Amino acid sequence: MIEGRDLTKIFSPDSTGKNRIIAVDNVNIRIEAGETLTLVGESGCGKSTLSRLLLLLIPPTRGEIFFEGQALKGLKGKELHSIRKKIQIEPQQPESSLNPRWKIAYSICEPFRIHPDLLRGRQIEEELKRLIGLVGLEPEQAARYPHQLSGGELQRAVIARAIALEPAFLICDEPTSMLDVSTQASIIHLLKTLQKDLRCALLFITHDQGLAHAIGDRTAVMFAGQIVEEGRGVLDRPYHPFTRRITSISDSGSLQPSEPQGKKIPGSCVYYQFCPKKTEKCLHSPEMMEYEDRRVRCHNFSSA
């Protein structure tokens, strides 16, 4: 469905090439129609940059993106325009992704104004009604401005906008991290129902392992720009030292936070400074290795 091959994104804040930031580092990612991949990792590990690459908002420094079998490299203008409508995002903070001066209904209909060839006049109004009902908002709420709705209601409005064009691929960037648990549960239910109806691929970015567990078919764990482990049941049976670390924390806070040891060594494994099991081999960054249903990026792991 959607696939990224060897995706790399390097930001160079200045023209000298110093202070380069490798935000996404050689990432291979593939999500099938109807499937949910959850992406977990720390703040700053590159989750959002990866999602921006897949949304075609920024071009990769290296690597390619394939959408429904088609390579997107070199596509321009019209072709890209028609592919974009199939890829949508559900952001973390709905309040900042809605225009505060627009009524909710006007925001939800924006996709139809960007793609005017799809629906017209009356049809748009009917589609709006359908969308509002689908996400569980009252028509009266759609006539309000963003500041008059709660966080959960805004998130529903943004979902309505995201699914207006029936996307084939939807990225959810921590859509519930600011919501309380009950609202979170109802938003997740809504997303899962819609995904089933639309048969869309879902990339769900989250910090919450419980949530990742509950909704993902597969989980990918990201550290310092790389996917270090990916597969089914990753959080139940973690192989990579970083995944082991984050799954053993379990909110209890009994462990002292880890701090990097020594300086970063160029070319070493991204987890080298933190890894309790590092060996000499780890001075060379490991390749992604496949073991049955699991991919792991670590020298010191064998499936045995």
Add this chain to the structure above:
Amino acid sequence: MILDVQQLYVHFPVSSTVIRAVDGVDINIEQSETLAIIGESGSGKSVLGLALLGLLPANCTVNGVIRYHGNNLLTLSENELEMIRGRKIAWVPQNPTGAMNPSMTVGNQIGEPISLHIEKNKTKIRKKVLELLQFVRIIPPEERIDSYPYSFSGGMLQRSLVAMGISGHPEVLVADEPTKGIDIMNKQAITYLLRVLREEGITLIIITHDLPFVQNFADRIAVMYSGRIVEIRGRQEFFDGPLHPYSRGLLRSLPENGLHPIPSGTEDSEENDGGCRFRVRCTFAIERCRIEPPLIPFPDGSAVRCWLYDRREKVA
């Protein structure tokens, strides 16, 4: 008992109606305990926290008693409050990005409560701030102390706020949503810090809707709904078997318990008609719930605001 809240009401007049953010809260907070106040957005938990600090906005009406070592905080003058706020009772606000002054170095902001309350000597303040930064793991402190907030990550800002909160050696620390929107590593760091503070004997009041976060270290849980406390329990008892239907709903909506949302009520459920406020969303609602139940005490110190637990009824 370090804080004793009795019949606290905080109401906000808004055009034609009144928002009852805190509507009759009674709670005792023991010295050195860790109390978690949980509840959904808009349940009044942050306003309750602000009331303890005397930081409520001017457009609200406050009634009731908040006794701190015997003094009613609500009747103290602003000068008297200044002696307590930040020094004895401190606040860690939510939204670390918005809570910091962008044009002041982090070090100066952390040092502000010290210079107001404890120490005027700048060298000594700086030394103290460096220690605090080290304590909250913002390292190396010497390189970070003169940085501005924009150069800190969200987790670092959150930890700086904790440093600021404890810089005046408070007896009570009120933390509002200290884990909201931060990643698991930062969350672990914050949990660790709060645990250390707890072991040092600081009374912690943690306002949150992050249930897994408080599951492992709060002593007691107070559940707020629509401006009222609906359940107060020991932490273990609460997570083993919550009493109030709303508390049960909260636990059932956790991902590990199947993500079952609490049914949403209709708009008029917000209205205060004198009945139980959770009634329209409650699957156990009975005729009697048209009259609001009192907070029914249990022998073990728990209390729950629900007719299902009214034992007098069974006797009669």
